[in-house]
Amino acid sequence: MAQEKYIFMLEMKVRDYEIDSEGIVNNANYLHYLEHTRHEFCNMAGFSFRKMQENGIDPVLNRIEVDYKTPLRSGDVMLSKLWVEMKGVRFIFHQEIYNKMTGELSIKALVSCVCLEGGKLSRGEVLAEAFKQYL
Amino acid sequence: MAQEKYIFMLEMKVRDYEIDSEGIVNNANYLHYLEHTRHEFCNMAGFSFRKMQENGIDPVLNRIEVDYKTPLRSGDVMLSKLWVEMKGVRFIFHQEIYNKMTGELSIKALVSCVCLEGGKLSRGEVLAEAFKQYL
Amino acid sequence: MAQEKYIFMLEMKVRDYEIDSEGIVNNANYLHYLEHTRHEFCNMAGFSFRKMQENGIDPVLNRIEVDYKTPLRSGDVMLSKLWVEMKGVRFIFHQEIYNKMTGELSIKALVSCVCLEGGKLSRGEVLAEAFKQYL
Amino acid sequence: MAQEKYIFMLEMKVRDYEIDSEGIVNNANYLHYLEHTRHEFCNMAGFSFRKMQENGIDPVLNRIEVDYKTPLRSGDVMLSKLWVEMKGVRFIFHQEIYNKMTGELSIKALVSCVCLEGGKLSRGEVLAEAFKQYL
Numbered sequence: 001m002a003q004e005k006y007i008f009m010l011e012m013k014v015r016d017y018e019i020d021s022e023g024i025v026n027n028a029n030y031l032h033y034l035e036h037t038r039h040e041f042c043n044m045a046g047f048s049f050r051k052m053q054e055n056g057i058d059p060v061l062n063r064i065e066v067d068y069k070t071p072l073r074s075g076d077v078m079l080s081k082l083w084v085e086m087k088g089v090r091f092i093f094h095q096e097i098y099n100k101m102t103g104e105l106s107i108k109a110l111v112s113c114v115c116l117e118g119g120k121l122s123r124g125e126v127l128a129e130a131f132k133q134y135l
Numbered sequence: 136m137a138q139e140k141y142i143f144m145l146e147m148k149v150r151d152y153e154i155d156s157e158g159i160v161n162n163a164n165y166l167h168y169l170e171h172t173r174h175e176f177c178n179m180a181g182f183s184f185r186k187m188q189e190n191g192i193d194p195v196l197n198r199i200e201v202d203y204k205t206p207l208r209s210g211d212v213m214l215s216k217l218w219v220e221m222k223g224v225r226f227i228f229h230q231e232i233y234n235k236m237t238g239e240l241s242i243k244a245l246v247s248c249v250c251l252e253g254g255k256l257s258r259g260e261v262l263a264e265a266f267k268q269y270l
Numbered sequence: 271m272a273q274e275k276y277i278f279m280l281e282m283k284v285r286d287y288e289i290d291s292e293g294i295v296n297n298a299n300y301l302h303y304l305e306h307t308r309h310e311f312c313n314m315a316g317f318s319f320r321k322m323q324e325n326g327i328d329p330v331l332n333r334i335e336v337d338y339k340t341p342l343r344s345g346d347v348m349l350s351k352l353w354v355e356m357k358g359v360r361f362i363f364h365q366e367i368y369n370k371m372t373g374e375l376s377i378k379a380l381v382s383c384v385c386l387e388g389g390k391l392s393r394g395e396v397l398a399e400a401f402k403q404y405l
Numbered sequence: 406m407a408q409e410k411y412i413f414m415l416e417m418k419v420r421d422y423e424i425d426s427e428g429i430v431n432n433a434n435y436l437h438y439l440e441h442t443r444h445e446f447c448n449m450a451g452f453s454f455r456k457m458q459e460n461g462i463d464p465v466l467n468r469i470e471v472d473y474k475t476p477l478r479s480g481d482v483m484l485s486k487l488w489v490e491m492k493g494v495r496f497i498f499h500q501e502i503y504n505k506m507t508g509e510l511s512i513k514a515l516v517s518c519v520c521l522e523g524g525k526l527s528r529g530e531v532l533a534e535a536f537k538q539y540l
Contacts, residue, residue: 015306016319017433019426021188021479026422027170027196031163036285043345049286050344053156061162065200074320074426075313150441151454152296156289156344163287171420178480184421185479209291209455210448291458297440297466301433323426331432335470 006081007134008041011100014076024071030107031064034095037080038111047130056117057126062090063112070104072097078106086135089114089123141216142269143176146235149211159206165242166199169230172215173246182265191252192261197225198247205239207232213241221270224249224258276351277404278311281370284346294341300377301334304365307350308381317400326387327396332360333382340374342367348376356405359384359393411486412539413446416505419481429476435512436469439500442485443516452535461522462531467495468517475509477502483511491540494519494528 012033020026039049052059072078077100084093093111098104115124128135147168155161174184187194207213212235219228228246233239250259263270282303290296309319322329342348347370354363363381368374385394398405417438425431444454457464477483482505489498498516503509520529533540 015302016309017302017305017425017431020422021184021424021426021428022193022195023426024195027199028163028166028422031166032285032287035162035287039286048345049156058157060157060159060206061203063200063202064162065198067198068196071195075318150437151444152290152298152437152440154291155287156291156293158291161287167420167422170422174421183480210453291454292463292465294465297469298433298436301436305432319426328427330427330429330476331473333470333472334432335468337468338466341465 005083005094006096007083008037008044008081010037010040010080012036012078012080014072014074014078016074019074024073027068030066030068030097030109033078033080033097034066034093034109034111037082037095038093041082041084045131045134047127052127055126057122058116058119059091059113059127060116061111062114063110065110067108068106069108070099070102070106072099072106077101084131084134086124086128089121091115091124091127091131140218140229141231142218143172143179143216145172145175145215147171147213147215149207149209149213151209154209159208162203165201165203165232165244168213168215168232169199169201169228169244169246172217172230173228176217176219180266180269182262187262190261192257193251193254194226194248194262195251196246197249198245200245202243203241204243205234205237205241207234207241212236219266219269221259221263224256226250226259226262226266275353275364276366277353278307278314278351280307280310280350282306282348282350284342284344284348286344289344294343297338300336300338300367300379303348303350303367304334304336304363304379304381307352307365308363311352311354315401315404317397322397325396327392328386328389329361329383329397330386331381332384333380335380337378338376339378340369340372340376342369342376347371354401354404356394356398359391361385361394361397361401410488410499411501412488413442413449413486415442415445415485417441417483417485419477419479419483421479424479429478432473435471435473435502435514438483438485438502439469439471439498439514439516442487442500443498446487446489446539450536450539452532457532460531462527463521463524464496464518464532465521466516467519468515470515472513473511474513475504475507475511477504477511482506489536489539491529491533494526496520496529496532496536 018029153164288299423434
């Protein structure tokens with residue numbers, strides 16, 4: 001069910017420098033995967049990170065929750081999915097990363113962002129407008 | 136009050152390559168700071184990550200929660216603190232990072248780890264024994 | 271002319287976390303791009319990094335030279351090319367990264383590797399055999 | 406002899422997330438160590454990277470050469486040294502990283518930078534003036 005909510009998917013391959021001495025992707029690198037997925041979603045929606053900055057909008061993370069399920073390893077290909085909702089001034093990204101080959105869930109994350117405009121908390125109308133078809 | 140529980144503190148300076156195009160430390164790098172703090176705590180407690188691996192113990196993260204409060208910037212020095220408790224087979228690390236200069240809380244995190252021995256979930260007795268004076 | 275020598279090409283997109291506070295890809299990240307290109311070349315040639323390690327072969331860098339020409343920025347797509355030759359026990363990778371959109375050369379690198387087998391310098395026969403059609 | 410030329414030294418400890426699946430510091434991370442050493446030298450000389458940017462000066466790398474001698478591993482402490490000279494418009498940093506415990510040379514590097522002012526190549530007078538006692 002929940003699956004059906006996903007509105008964007010990005011395929012990425014693990015790069016060997018992302019692997020640590022335990023032979024698995026280091027925990028911090030999943031945040032890189034999640035961020036890159038969000039930024040590519042924004043690009044697709046017509047609002048690149050660069051364009052936001054030029055418009056004086058700085059999206060910043062205020063909370064992240066990650067459940068690590070099955071580690072990714074050298075050579076693995078992942079499918080990184082997201083859907084997004086607004087709660088007050090916050091954009092809540094629901095993200096999951098799957099191992100493409102095995103279909104196993106690798107991580108499940110909840111990422112909460114707010115927008116700053118001119119350094120101050122904004123109500124996020126510009127992005128809400130840009131993303132309205134996805135919310 | 137909570138402050139008094141902290142049993143380990145590490146001072147680190149932000150490195151400029153950890154800063155992203157918004158001029159603040161990238162969200163994933165805080166997980167690096169948190170991990171390095173945990174590993175240095177383990178070293179202090181006499182059980183380095185390398186030694187764990189030689190003993191066939193693989194500590195792995197199963198969940199992380201981070202609240203991002205005040206971003207760190209170029210030149211900032213941080214104080215990274217932790218305390219740890221056991222809940223069943225999980226080690227729960229309570230971690231906070233402060234800006235040393237301003238005293239502001241930068242992030243607050245809850246990191247949950249389990250131990251694998253020979254690839255299987257262990258009850259963590261070896262580490263629990265090693266850390267007993269800190270639990 | 272030199273162009274014609276290239277035997278492998280990988281397309282990658284810059285990820286925003288690779289950008290530093292100057293708005294350009296941080297110098298160290300190009301080494302990640304170069305490494306990932308070499309590893310994908312090895313995969314294509316049928317000898318993954320993981321497989322090498324299982325065979326007791328550890329390829330290690332002994333020298334790198336990089337000329338930084340035109341910086342890559344947020345949103346840029348790169349074409350990363352290589353060719354390889356053997357000089358004694360060393361594998362010399364000639365690598366270039368181009369901005370796909372503009373065609374400009376971004377960096378040009380020379381990467382020298384040797385193989386360790388059981389921790390000792392090897393003459394590299396196993397890899398030389400595996401790569402013979404590319405040398 | 407050459408040793409005596411070094412005018413700045415920084416001590417750093419390897420962090421476990423910098424280690425790759427071969428159990429050694431990943432080749433790209435040495436560029437992070439080298440950069441952090443240069444920036445800390447600039448801070449010491451009274452000209453932080455942030456201050457340069459506020460003054461419209463963007464130092465950019467144009468070439469790097471690294472000889473990898475002895476890999477650093479988990480738990481190692483390094484001594485990172487540099488001296489600098491001007492050649493035309495280029496600042497040439499001579500950098501070496503030693504394993505503090507064993508005294509072994511880990512890497513030796515030559516890093517060439519130029520300064521951009523308002524996006525254009527500058528003759529670097531501002532930095533040359535700031536660094537004159539070190540040149």
